Amino acid sequence: EPEVTQTPSHQVTQMGQEVILRCVPISNHLYFYWYRQILGQKVEFLVSFYNNEISEKSEIFDDQFSVERPDGSNFTLKIRSTKLEDSAMYFCASSEWASGYNEQFFGPGTRLTVL
């Protein structure tokens, strides 16, 4: 069964460093998303991406964040200068169509720890 994959599973970085989190969405999906979950808190929407551009972003997704689909399979989230409060689980998701009634399939997540 096709699934969303994410690498690495755990990333430890120093405050101020850049990190890139990688995702491989399900191959025939066209819509991609990033969410984050701070330990003990709700999952929060960060950004949605379609047709090589951001379609929607939350207030969390400031200038320190960027997303890219560098090739036909990968979808990345870059944090330019990490802060302690960026420590969280980051989930990538993909869907065949726009969210609406369409199911979003989530990856296993990348745990980011900022020291």
Place this chain on the structure above:
Amino acid sequence: KNQVEQSPQSLIILEGKNCTLQCNYTVSPFSNLRWYKQDTGRGPVSLTIMTFSENTKSNGRYTATLDADTKQSSLHITASQLSDSASYICVVSQRGTDKLIFGTGTRLQVFP
């Protein structure tokens, strides 16, 4: 403010027993409501998706209900199994946006 609230926060039941989890939402305009299961350290997995016009939807031992008038939903788990131990998250989609609005989840533990 668009919010999704769940109760109880946590629940312990014995294997084989049934349980019901509750969800209230204030998301508007409403598009659909989903229940996800999230194992510790893993991504959420969809159990059911319901639109405004659907009152009940089942997926195996999971049955979700939706009352769009009172903005309430429930997830009923029948004949619980040890593998049902997880967080169950109520998620609402707002019409006209891509984002999903997540509740805080109910942490279910099933003991033998």
